[in-house]
Amino acid sequence: MTSSFDTGGSSTTISARIRALAAEGLATAEIARRLGIRYQHAYKVLKVNDRPSVPAVSRKGPSAPSQTAKPPLPVSVLIDGGFALAGRWMMSPADELVVDLPLPKEVGVYAFVKDGIAHYVGVATMGISKRLYFYGRPGISQRTSQRLNKTLKAELAVAGSIKIYVAVPPDLEWNGLPVHGSAGLELGLIKKYDLPWNVRGAG
Template sequence: MRARTLGQVEKVTPTLSKSERIRQLAKEGVSTADIARTLGIRYQHAYKVLKDAGRTSIPKPKLSKPAKPILPKSILLASGFVVAAEWKLIDADTIVLSTALPKCEGVYAFSIDNVIQYVGVATMGLAKRIYFYAKPGISQRTSLRLNSVIRELLATGKSIEILYATPDHMEWNGLPVHGSAGLELGLIKTYSLPWNQRSSK
């Protein structure tokens, strides 16, 4: 039933008790705040009456965010990313790269079954950043978390590829824009990346 306008609210039968009028207005789709304002009563009074009656407000439809699409590896390859290496499991606690990565800064991605799982930026250089996933420090929470994920998946026989790209820096109205940082954030905001905690927001 559609919510009533304030003009319609004023036509509620005046012979009803105040509590009955509160419940009737709520039943007609009027919000608790509008009920209090129209009847000249405190919000808490209207709220208590509706709460005692098992109804405190008009249910509002939830606006769900559209689901983000997955990021196929093919999209990154077509845009200039290259497959650089794979993660390899040496023993239960040790992972290494199949090939060394370059020392330049850039954006990297982890791919499983041709779908990107994680995207990151290596401002300190790709080789150094990826090294911390293999040997994470005690305070590096993301590296520790992904090290565990990678080891567990490799133990099940999964193949995990590492891609990277080195986008150019740009300018916006004369101001510097970091190419790698901007690309990383753009991918995280646009696509569903299961290992990126920011991607779910």
């Protein structure tokens, strides 16, 4: 397909096409599928594009070390931390997003895993089963559910499966005050690991 971006297929041209499609509101997985490139290629281009410009280095001394990129979250780390496989995302014959097994009803944390790496982590304060139901049938005002619905469908069009791992940590106390175990675990994982489908970061 010829477009105004085509200049011989250079890496600069591909990067421009990735940014243009992202500006149109396409998910990273859909951009990768359309351009026939790897997901990580599109993700890195968009991530670099979102970084703030770096000021010039002062000549008075050595530059400060750059912030270390967060590592990916392997499924082995989840399992070692108490997560368990609960099911897989699938497409139904009616092209709806469904889970192949009944999910726990407890409040907890869930992770979407592709190719052995967690791409998304969330907390289900209403219960895991109910929360994930809305990813398959998002309401008109549920922007996160709508976004993940599109992302998961695009990924399942090219990937074998997206696995769902869950954990149900206990609530705690600190100096007599209540601490929500699931919310704390979710935030801790987002803060420490690179989760490409999570829009919210943790500074």
